[in-house]
Amino acid sequence: MDKIEQLIAGLSKDTQAVQPAPRPWLLGLKWLGAATAYLVVTLAISGTRPDLLLQFHKPWFVAEIVLLTGIFVSTALSAAILSFPDLHQQRRAAFAPVWMFALFALVLFFSWLADNPPSPLPVHSFECTINIFIFSLLPSAGIFYAMRQFASTHLRLSGIVAVLFAFSTGALWLRLHEQTDSIIHLIEWHYLPMIAVAALGWWLGKKLLKW
Amino acid sequence: MTATAALSGYYSPVHFQNGKQVTDRGDTLAALMQRSLSGDTQAYAELLQETARLLRPYLSKRLYAGSEVDDVLQEVLLSIHKARHTYDGQRPYKPWAYAIAKFRLQDHLRAHYADQLHNAEDLSELEEILPDDVTESGFNYESISEEVKKLPEKQATILRLMHREGYTSKEVAEKIGMNESAVKVAAHRAYKILRERLER
Secondary structure (H helix, E strand, C coil): CCHHHHHHHHHHHCCCCCCCCCCHHHHHHHHHHHHHHHHHHHHHHHCCCCCHHHHCCCHHHHHHHHHHHHHHHHHHHHHHHHCCCCHHHCHHHHCHHHHHHHHHHHHHHHHHHHCCCCCCCCCCCHHHHHHHHHHHHHHHHHHHHHHHCCCCCCHHHHHHHHHHHHHHHHHHHHHHHCCCCCHHHHHHHHHHHHHHHHHHHHHHHHHHCCC | CCHHHHHHCCCCCEEEECCEEEECCCCHHHHHHHHHHCCCHHHHHHHHHHHHHHHHHHHHHHCCCHHHHHHHHHHHHHHHHHCHHHCCCCCCHHHHHHHHHHHHHHHHHHHHHHHHHHHHHHHHHHHHHHHHHHHHCCCCHHHHHHHHHHCCHHHHHHHHHHHHCCCCHHHHHHHHCCCHHHHHHHHHHHHHHHHHHHHC
8 A cells, every 4th residue: 555545544534524614705704794893892992083974975085985995895805715725716806805905096096186285194193003003913813813724825815915904904993083184194104004014914924824 | 424335335426315315416526525524434535536646647747756746645635634624515626626736736846946945055155165265275176175085974975976976965865875865964064164174
């Protein structure tokens, strides 16, 4: 009996019934549910911005929130698809966040054009990045832990998407909490760092999602 | 295990579940996997055998040595076993299995080339020292070979075979009855000693 046959005999001898993993959309919904609960609880504790209802009358604010939510949803679904070795044979869906980011960039550009005269810059700067980072730590740990239960074959990409998912939760929280309307500030201290931190996911994915 | 499968000893598209006759549809391997997930050991053994048969040519085309193919195939089968919960039997089996095989093959090749690169760096270190010393410090081939002779016998033999007679580390390993990795380690240590001595 050669090595391969021995291995097959060993593996099959002790095999037991296994519960197949849920479908990616169900898995993504589960992760979205957990992250939304976290977002709602933290918003309830920290409070929403006082002019939130008023802001929802502004089309560019609504577009920004809708697309940020789109990034939040698409990264969760993409992370779920990337957790399967064959991407659940839905390769295109795994790259949905790319389109969402492109649309988001477009909306930010138009918001910047519409921000005339420009809204005053807030007195703080990097504190926003730090707040988003701290807020995103728990979702990051959660999503990496959840993804480790599966078998990704795209470790680095999975890492990036996982970090983006966590940080989009953080960005949503701060946008609904902080009373800032300067697009320049938002781009500089909310959204660009979020993309920069995704580079960390490149490294984290390789380290944490190995199986 | 199903009654039909137990009697025939081979996979059958017709089997019984809870007393009802069930006919597998679609991909045979997908059906085997579905049965494996419900704990059918014979279906699982057959699935792994079929998978090994399916993947061996894929790996053989991409790997040089037969032993490497066996090693990677074992890794792939273990990975399939580990990740079997990510397959639900509702989509084609082959893309799933190939995705795992490709992932493990890339892992193997990455490790292999990293090792080769490490070895190449050792050689380049020595090459960097030798010409400089030959021109600047009056070193010639004889003086270097004298230094090589002063090394422990095993290290000297390895360097002589590799650098004077042009054998690869694998050939040297076969020639002197050592493991290839052990040859590389011994050569690396010898380079270090030589470098220290030549730099003095």
